[in-house]
Amino acid sequence: MKFMTDRTLGRLARWLRLLGHDTAMYEGKEKSGRDFLNAALRERRIALSRNRSLAKRQYRGELKIVRSDRIEEQLREMAEEFGLGPSAEGMFQICMVCNEKLLPADRREVKGLIPDYVEETQASFRKCPCCGRIFWPGTHLQRAEAFMKRHIPKDRP
Numbered sequence: 001m002k003f004m005t006d007r008t009l010g011r012l013a014r015w016l017r018l019l020g021h022d023t024a025m026y027e028g029k030e031k032s033g034r035d036f037l038n039a040a041l042r043e044r045r046i047a048l049s050r051n052r053s054l055a056k057r058q059y060r061g062e063l064k065i066v067r068s069d070r071i072e073e074q075l076r077e078m079a080e081e082f083g084l085g086p087s088a089e090g091m092f093q094i095c096m097v098c099n100e101k102l103l104p105a106d107r108r109e110v111k112g113l114i115p116d117y118v119e120e121t122q123a124s125f126r127k128c129p130c131c132g133r134i135f136w137p138g139t140h141l142q143r144a145e146a147f148m149k150r151h152i153p154k155d156r157p
């Protein structure tokens with residue numbers, strides 16, 4: 001399942017990436033609209049938007065209107081509609097900023113790019129080939145998991 005959000009759902013896009021779901025963000029001039037829907041259709045992605053007026057248009061692709069403006073509720077809506085949930089092996093596979101697949105990075109590569117205490121305490125790192133950001137499990141992951149446990153019931157299909 002691949003997604004595309006318009007600019008009404010930037011925060012949700014980052015969270016979906018964090019969960020390991022390929023989620024593009026529409027970067028066109030308009031915040032939302034026909035171009036956005038066409039882009040999602042072209043890339044065979046499910047279109048996600050808060051813009052209710054999109055639902056009135058004729059559209060051959062799949063569109064979900066997200067109702068809530070709160071991220072917790074948005075994630076719950078996604079869990080209900082698509083069965084999306086936390087996936088241990090899926091987390092931190094995709095850059096939250098670029099939607100690029102992260103590559104493994106070794107200690108030498110990340111030296112000087114991350115805080116010393118992280119370098120000393122973490123064993124594995126990943127790097128985004130696009131923006132160069134370094135990701136590691138640890139506090140990010142723990143926080144994300146705690147968030148998901150609170151907000152997305154595990155027993156959803």
Ligand SMILES: [Zn+2]
Nearest residue numbers: 095098128131
């Ligand atoms: Zn990146």
